[in-house]
Amino acid sequence: MTEPLNVFDYEALAAERLDPGPLGYFDGGAGDEHTLRWNVEAFAHWRLRPRVLVDVEACSPATSVLGQEVSLPVLVAPFAYQRVLHPDGEPALARAVEAAGSIMCLSTFASATVEEVADTGVMRWFQLYAFRDLGVRRAVVDRARAAGYSALVLTVDTPVLGRRERDFRTGFEVPAEITVPMAGHGAVTPLETSKLLSASVTWRDVEQLTADFGLPVVLKGIQTGEDARLACEHGAAAIVVSNHGGRQLDRVAATVDVLEEVVEAVDGRLEVLIDGGIRRGVDVVTALALGARAALIGRPAAWGLAVGGEAGARQVLELLRAEIELALRLVGCTSATDVPRDRVARQDR
Numbered sequence: 001m002t003e004p005l006n007v008f009d010y011e012a013l014a015a016e017r018l019d020p021g022p023l024g025y026f027d028g029g030a031g032d033e034h035t036l037r038w039n040v041e042a043f044a045h046w047r048l049r050p051r052v053l054v055d056v057e058a059c060s061p062a063t064s065v066l067g068q069e070v071s072l073p074v075l076v077a078p079f080a081y082q083r084v085l086h087p088d089g090e091p092a093l094a095r096a097v098e099a100a101g102s103i104m105c106l107s108t109f110a111s112a113t114v115e116e117v118a119d120t121g122v123m124r125w126f127q128l129y130a131f132r133d134l135g136v137r138r139a140v141v142d143r144a145r146a147a148g149y150s151a152l153v154l155t156v157d158t159p160v161l162g163r164r165e166r167d168f169r170t171g172f173e174v175p176a177e178i179t180v181p182m183a184g185h186g187a188v189t190p191l192e193t194s195k196l197l198s199a200s201v202t203w204r205d206v207e208q209l210t211a212d213f214g215l216p217v218v219l220k221g222i223q224t225g226e227d228a229r230l231a232c233e234h235g236a237a238a239i240v241v242s243n244h245g246g247r248q249l250d251r252v253a254a255t256v257d258v259l260e261e262v263v264e265a266v267d268g269r270l271e272v273l274i275d276g277g278i279r280r281g282v283d284v285v286t287a288l289a290l291g292a293r294a295a296l297i298g299r300p301a302a303w304g305l306a307v308g309g310e311a312g313a314r315q316v317l318e319l320l321r322a323e324i325e326l327a328l329r330l331v332g333c334t335s336a337t338d339v340p341r342d343r344v345a346r347q348d349r
């Protein structure tokens with residue numbers, strides 16, 4: 001292959017580089033992987049409606065999320081065990097995100113410490129799973145807060161872990177030398193991590209989390225208007241429309257197809273973000289038109305990291321930035337903060 005030109009090129013290069021175990025873990029989804037595929041495919045069922053003869057000479061992909069200025073409307077989603085992809089792991093991705101001027105969400109199951117990532121100077125949020133043990137939760141959040149993480153991203157789609165059959169087939173295990181400091185563990189398999197999670201977490205815990213730590217709480221994994229309304233009522237600062245990249249409940253709808261329902265339910269009361277299947281700048285612009293404040297990428301960042309460490313991840317973000325700018329201009333918009341709803345229409349399948 002010549003220079004990778006887009007995220008799909010990075011996907012192919014990462015697939016060549018990774019062994020079957022890690023490849024299945026990072027690329028795979030739950031069950032028959034319908035939702036994994038739908039997340040990507042669904043974007044192409046939204047048609048762009050460009051307006052012409054608009055002066056788009058000046059055009060900015062910058063926006064703000066929870067009051068933080070970002071230079072493009074793409075954040076990096078939390079994903080586990082980044083040292084499995086590249087020896088430089090989370091700190092390398094953090095440097096790439098910092099250089100791109102965006103926000104990194106660090107996973108609870110990161111293979112680096114919160115301090116190592118904080119030392120890169122990146123704008124950072126900390127992703128939290130609902131731990132069974134409240135003492136562990138407090139210790140983990142206190143440490144992240146002390147290291148300057150400015151929001152808590154509570155993942156709410158994982159009371160139990162989805163069944164990812166690729167991992168059973170390959171017998172994927174995190175290599176023994178890779179540790180997961182925040183979970184207080186040495187090497188843990190993905191299945192072992194699930195034993196740490198609480199399946200009895202409820203809306204009361206969301207209120208508790210907000211009250212206990214004084215940080216904005218972002219709920220990641222909202223997929224219905226009903227839950228979006230409850231999120232507003234229980235003090236969330238933002239929500240991420242997400243199905244965990246198709247890794248939890250197979251056959252839930254593609255995230256872009258539930259985005260509008262969520263945006264309407266929220267009615268401006270909090271910021272709505274989206275992840276799942278974002279591979280192109282036009283995907284991001286579609287999400288913005290449907291009312292998302294910004295989008296998050298998981299696997300694209302993973303592929304960039306696997307292929308070229310910090311530089312690879314940086315390149316993925318820059319490719320997306322260029323695609324977003326191009327799409328904004330060609331759809332007749334000059335800012336990522338102002339993409340009207342009428343710039344997209346749903347095409348019946």
Ligand SMILES: Cc1cc2nc3c(=O)[nH]c(=O)nc-3n(C[C@H](O)[C@H](O)[C@H](O)COP(=O)(O)O)c2cc1C
Nearest residue numbers: 026077078079080107155244245276277297298299
């Ligand atoms: C390998 C992998 C590990 C993940 N680990 C976490 C995690 O630790 N915490 C979390 O909240 N989400 C996790 N996610 C979900 C991502 O945050 C995100 O929702 C998803 O990757 C978005 O879809 P995309 O990969 O199509 O961009 C993980 C996703 C992948 C692919």
